[in-house]
Amino acid sequence: MTPPPEAARRDRFTRLPDRVRLQDTVEERPATVPDPARDVYDADRWLVPYCL
Incomplete structure (x- = not known):
């Protein structure tokens, strides 16, 4: 038997x-x-495209 909705x-x-x-x-x-x-950082990496 289920309880009445108010009780639930x-x-x-x-x-x-x-x-x-x-x-x-x-x-x-x-x-x-x-x-x-x-x-990984190479400090000389910027030299290749700009100084050669």
Whole structure:
């Protein structure tokens, strides 16, 4: 037997839901896979197209 709609609504809305901890709402992960060739800097690279 199902409870009347008023009782079901009262049971559902008479108390607040359980609190969610902030630690449970945040997920940290890298946005992309780091590319080791991206951060390689050659200080003399600009010499090739402009000085030769």
